[in-house]
Amino acid sequence: MHSLLKRQIRKYLPEDLKAHPEMESFLEAVEKSYENFDDKFSMLHRASAISSDELFEANKSLQKEALQQKSILVSLENAIRSLRENLNDEKTIKIQDEFNTEELATYISNLASQVSEMSTEKDKLLSSLENQNESLNNYAQMVSHDLKSPIRNINALMSWIMEDEKDKFSDVSKENCSLVSENLTKMDKLISGILKHATMGETEEHKVSFSLEDSLKDIEQTIYVPENITFEYNEELPEMFFERARLEQLFMNLFTNAVTATEHVDKGVIKIGYEPDDTYWKFSVSDNGKGIPEKHQKGIFEMFKKLETANNATGIGLAIVKKIAVLYEGDVRLESEENVGTTFYITLKKNS
Structure with missing residues (x-):
């Protein structure tokens, strides 16, 4: 034992105990009780430190889990709100830190049932719409044939x-x-134009590789x-992998429209432009013709909309382009100014 501690x-x-013969034995016993005290204290300190680190890590994990749970609750609340808005459900459930899980599960189940019913109804409507479209297309083809035959006979007569x-005629x-x-x-x-418009998209055409410039020159x-009209082509017109017949139908209608607009001009010019893009084919067809009055521009792509009645226009060409x-x-849009000219801008998605 340390001498100071003994002292x-x-x-x-008391004086009688100081001289007691067993006192030395008592002091030795006290001394033994303090043996390895430093080692034991060090071990206790290390154990406390380890426990503190474990508690810190556990606390961090609990905080992280709490944040995840909160994020899940927010996402769930947003999902329910979205479903409620789409289903016109006026019931309101506010998800808080504490909520009735059974009530929430029941509510979500009801919403899911409504979504399932809507999906089934949608499938029925789509099926009905497909049948109606098929019937309409068949009707359009039948009417086209029944009307064109007598018209051609009358023309021949x-x-x-x-x-x-x-x-004998005057x-x-x-x-x-x-x-x-x-x-x-x-x-x-x-009648041919109406039939083309009605059946557009019904027949599947295979994509082929071709030179756009060669196709447009054809x-x-x-x-x-x-003779007073010339065509000018962009020098960088692309090689395309596309449904060629439909693309040619689009440009044929635009070319015919441009020729009609410039046939009165001494030097009519029709320019075909191209803008490279990763997602869309982007083209333009410009002319220096009569232009389109602003009041007619809004409805120019509607069926049977045409600016003049004296020519052979049917009012379907631009509707087919659209x-x-x-x-x-x-999409297709236009910019035009009277007596200056018109430009049509066309975009077609490459991987549609």
């Missing part, structure tokens, strides 16, 4: 009458017969182009 103990002992009786009668023939041709084109050779663009998840 302090003896200091407070008018041509024979004109040929056989031309010497100039006025000849002119009237020509007008009849022109209107029959126009009606035939109108269209230029196919349609009527007056439908093709929408079919490929794109």
